Amino acid sequence: MKHVYTPLLLTTSTCLLLLLSACKKIRFKPNLSETTWVIARYDNTQTNSSEFPMDTIYFLDNENYRINSLTPRTYRLAKKGKRFRLYINDFSTFSGDYYTHITSATINEGDVSDLGVHPWAGGGPRYYIWMTRIQ
Secondary structure, eight states: OOHHHHHHHHHHHHHHHHHHTOOOOOOOOOOOTTTTEEEEEEETTTEEEEOOOEEEEEEOOEEEEEETTSOEEEEEEEETTTTTEEEEEEEETTEEEEEEEEEHHHHHTTTTEEEEETTTSSSSSOOEEEEEOOO
């Protein structure tokens, strides 16, 4: 009787193993390439003021972006713990190099509200930004 059940148990174990490996969580890096965002508002913590620039950011590929019709500049999206750090070079809206922490969910949803943006070199004003993906 033992020999009759052995192939059935082996088959069941094999199927269970395949099922578990098929359910493995797949992680991916969010992609800003070929997306377009509008900066609807930002708050300057140094002047305690709000601005509504309606600047359009075009992420041209995985390294270059353009604000409105200005010359393309570079950006970088790097993994930082469970979030990503977005480095933006020569960000004309704030006149300098800035970074922020962002989640892949925020990028996928296309809606950023009250997100802190910091100067790379420290010092200078910190901003809070609101923007929406339009494409």
